[in-house]
Amino acid sequence: MAEFDVVIVGGGLVGSSLASALRGLPLRVALIESAPPCAPNQPGPDERVIALSLGSRRIFGGLGLWPAMAPVAEPIQRVHISDRGHCGFSRLDRREEAVEALGYVTPARAIDCAIQAALERAPTLQILRPARLLDHQVRAEHVELDLQLGDERRRVETRLLVAADGGDSSVRERLGLQVDGHDYGQDAVITTVTADRPRPGQAFERFTDTGPLAMLPMPGGRYSVVWSCRPAQTTELLSLTDDDFIARLQARFGQRLGRLSAPSPRQAYPLKLKLVRETIHERLVLIGNAAHTLHPVAGQGFNLGLRDVAALAEALAEAARHGGDPGASGTLAEYRRWRGRDQADTARLTDALARLFVVPWRPVRIARNLGLLGLDLVPAARHRLARRFMGLEGSLPRLARGLPLEARHV
């Protein structure tokens, strides 16, 4: 008999969210993460902010985690989308969608802290950290995992292995799974700045010839900047003095928020699309970035991964309710039924946005600006786009509707 029902490899935001979603179920769960935990008051490796969609806020609500994040989350009430140097623009507004907010700009660290606090209170969860998955072998009834825990090597068995080990997933590589995608030839340079004429609740997505530039509202008149640029520019943007960087940013973004100042330390991330062709395999499922790594335009990557979590948790809860096998093909097929369409559609949409808006040819420029203006004029099209960005399209599992997974959830 396998020692675990579910082992999640990868304790990033997606893997640890899944662990927290499973914590009330009668399942023996282990979470394996290679990075040591970071203290809440120390700077961590990931000082990004995440634009959580309304759908993600509902999922965290269903998991009982939202109250811990809400105090530092800035609601997005409106989004202004424009094509730099051209006339096309469009707007999304929470009032038109009759929702409390289109999304919430939330520090990744606050999300992580809320999840980790919940995991500490989970009696049936074993957290193996720092521990690295070295190898795995799929057998008929279970999966064997070889782990490195400090100096010790350990073998464990599980009925289901969940690969949440990120965009460079070693589980995916070991299995030789086919991945589609491409390099965008862009890096995202991120920082935060202060605006002297902030517009509370207003986010901006400005398409430029080197890639999109997003300005996301944060508390206290600060804005999170996600600036996609060509790799040749990245080193320069990272090494400019603060004043020179602000001058560049201001020239790119314009004066909509008045004078920008006080940038925080900058970091760069290379941008690639990676889509695994099949997310379910014998006793194995890939979720989050391990299944789909997207361009950050429109802030969809984590939101998509969190919807994977909501659907997988529901499929596993259903199996557990009937005493079923969490790694059975029927359980995984149920998960895939929920997720296949959303994963493909969201990847297609973000990829189209990232690629279309850097094409310099005049006919394409004219067409996309007409498209933006058309979007602004046609409420039904705007509504459709807003619902997708909010993670509310299609049939949704319980958590994504803001409901707890089960009454017994702790």
Ligand SMILES: Cc1cc2nc3c(=O)[nH]c(=O)nc-3n(C[C@H](O)[C@H](O)[C@H](O)COP(=O)(O)OP(=O)(O)OC[C@H]3O[C@@H](n4cnc5c(N)ncnc54)[C@H](O)[C@@H]3O)c2cc1C
């Ligand atoms: C600049 C930028 C801005 C973004 N903004 C947004 C946004 O606003 N909204 C949004 O929804 N998304 C956004 N994203 C995307 C989002 O950050 C990712 O989709 C999300 O963080 C992926 O989480 P993950 O847990 O799947 O993967 P990861 O964060 O990569 O976690 C994988 C984990 O697995 C561990 N691991 C790997 N291999 C092993 C092993 N062998 N053994 C044990 N552990 C292992 C790693 O240590 C890591 O902790 C952005 C991305 C970028 C680059």
